[in-house]
Amino acid sequence: MSDLPISLGDVLASFEALWSPRIVTRVNDYDVRVAKVEGEHIWHAHDNTDEFFLVLDGRLLISLREATGERTVTLSRGEVFTVPKGVEHKPSAPDGARILMFEPTGTPSTGDRHEEIPAHIEVTTGH
């Protein structure tokens, strides 16, 4: 844990990889992660945790498969959304976005259940 403030912009400027979250700081046993995203992630679900998204820049879509059917929410800059645990979801960002996430340390970016993982999607618990 850094003993100095950390600029999210500096962290985001330090790498180019898409869908590859960086751990900015820890809060107890949770990570604060930031990521650059563009295009489509995959359908996946976290069986044991909610997942929090804040859009820092751009526009993030999160498709959700719920009991009532499938829908997509759109988050613009400064908007937040929590995906409840167990809900299958697929993030996407047609025009690119920068996002902040809050989730338990060790949570894999592709969840506990997921569709086949294409080459452009990394399986990671954050760097």
Add this chain to the structure above:
Amino acid sequence: MSDLPISLGDVLASFEALWSPRIVTRVNDYDVRVAKVEGEHIWHAHDNTDEFFLVLDGRLLISLREATGERTVTLSRGEVFTVPKGVEHKPSAPDGARILMFEPTGTPSTGDRHEEIPAHIEVTTGH
């Protein structure tokens, strides 16, 4: 938990009270809170939890009493800092700021140990 995205700007525009956090969403047993702050909070410590700050707008100072002495970190917009559990700290914002916090649900804004609480500081676990 809202099933639609929430604009942090809309939440912050919905109230005027200073040092009076609003709970925006929950992530497992954690709150995401936002607050408007200006002037000085009080020295306090959370014995059982770290506390995460992100500055959305303005400038936040956090004074810290550590084993090595007292110091103050300054967070500008887009900067984050985690106060480790047990560390006495005093947030202040001479020119005002809007901040986001992550902390366990039920965490009091004035910590588990604190100096005398002046009239302008509310004791709350968030609204």
